[in-house]
Amino acid sequence: MTAYxxxxxxxxxxxxxxxxxxxxxxxxxxxxxxxxxxxxxPDTWSFLCEKQSMKLAKCSEDKSPIIVRAKMECAVExxxxxxxxxxxxxxxxxxxxxxxxxxxxxxxxxxKLKDNDAT
Numbered sequence: 001m002t003a004y005x006x007x008x009x010x011x012x013x014x015x016x017x018x019x020x021x022x023x024x025x026x027x028x029x030x031x032x033x034x035x036x037x038x039x040x041x042p043d044t045w046s047f048l049c050e051k052q053s054m055k056l057a058k059c060s061e062d063k064s065p066i067i068v069r070a071k072m073e074c075a076v077e078x079x080x081x082x083x084x085x086x087x088x089x090x091x092x093x094x095x096x097x098x099x100x101x102x103x104x105x106x107x108x109x110x111x112k113l114k115d116n117d118a119t
Contacts, residue, residue: 074102074106081101
């Protein structure tokens with residue numbers, strides 16, 4: 001099963017394993033509900049699964065400081081990626097450039113948090 005966090009599938013390796021494990025553990029019900037919705041509506045999940053996505057996002061934010069910081073610091077990059085995904089929900093590969101920019105931003109946030117923890 002693919003876990004979706006912050007509108008991005010786990011298979012993208014955007015989040016650290018520790019973050020994903022924490023979310024999977026603490027938000028299992030929401031992960032499962034969202035994944036089932038996506039599987040049931042592969043071509044239209046971006047708008048048909050919005051309720052499940054919002055519940056998962058809320059739980060994830062409550063459990064992970066990385067997600068909270070990434071949402072704040074990468075909001076513009078995420079919005080561009082999300083808009084692309086909405087426009088191209090059946091051809092998500094067209095959004096690779098937007099995803100890469102968003103991913104780079106999240107990686108920078110993760111590095112900042114690691115650097116702060118090390119000091």
